[in-house]
Amino acid sequence: MRKGGPFNLSSHRLDPLIDGIFAVALTVLVLEVKVPELKNPSSARELLDAVGASLPLVIAYFVSFALLGMFWVWHHGLKDKIKRIDGALLFCTLTFLALVCFFPFAAAVFGRYMIYGNVVCLLVYLPLVGLILALQLLYFYLAMRRGLILDEVTPQEAMTTHRRNLYSLAIFLFSCTPAALIVGLSLALICFVCGGLLVYAGIRHRSR
Template sequence: MSVSVEDPESRNLARLIALSDGIFAIAMTLLVLDIHVTSGLNPAEFRSMLHDLLPHIGAYALSFTILAAFWRDHRRMLQIARRVEGPALRLTLAGLGAIALLPFPTTLLSEYGSQPLAVALYAGTVALIDLLQLAVIQVIRRERRAEGAGRHETTATSSGDLDIVTDLLVTAAVFGATVPIAFASPKAALWTWLVLVPLKFALGHRARAHPRGKGG
């Protein structure tokens, strides 16, 4: 996306992208703060602490992967927008607020992964971020249609929209479904999240094999 320094809307969009990148970077960095080893341990204590850190490392890897996917979709959404203001801006800021919050449920998950409420809060936070991003892209699509975009431009951009929407819907469905599952079995909820791996792989493969808007 080319940004003209003389276009106020482009400058505002560039500022929002910079703000978003900063919030994502800070949230990703905060995830690692729970991973540390106390000094002065004897060999047995050192091995025990490393073992105790495994849930923290697992939660860190999970949340970093999720945030990376959210960042990718967030960037793609902002890059296809002509401007982000009004409802789209408010929803975007709400989504960034939820992104900044994710390190907290990540800590709960690493410390209390066997507790239903901790797992449900984590799944609910991820689902909330998904729903907010879905709302943002739907507002962007509606505003773009209202502006009367040309047919070719609408076709080209809507193909990218659909990929983002599908990706977000899949993640929201999986994590949203595991909120009630967590209260029945936290372990079952954790294992259910692994369903996303083959689903995301299949979606990515389909998008590469049948690119929309390019005669595919």
């Protein structure tokens, strides 16, 4: 008989939903890359120029595909260390999947407008990546605090995974600092300080 409330699920119950959403998001990414329409279909120069104009979208597609693939592998790696999903972890998972569904839109905005130097495309794309990383961190942290880690996963292994999550978000924030300068010095300082705090938290956990 299942223990707990209505949201206590086996961690594997969500696998079809997670894999399905990632499959759709990865497929939708490429839809923004359109076949060029030419005034003169026999013109090699015109086709070359049109393909060159689509290059930012192609770059955004491959970068976004790689990121989504990494998030999929990472999430399954975390989930496989968890014995069941309670209400809090279910909320984290659904929010994570909602952000994944939004990723093709952010990738399209980034690919279409980055070539013009429009900083708004960064304000759409980078915060989305940061939120996904933060949710992964929160997801595993809640699992640790709520005693939902598998018995065969040692406390040291769980803590190592948690530190990696902290450092991953910290590295992202440090890498965003130059981009944040485009918006303002205050935002760049916030990114840098938050990254430093995450590194400090990881070091503190390591010393325990």
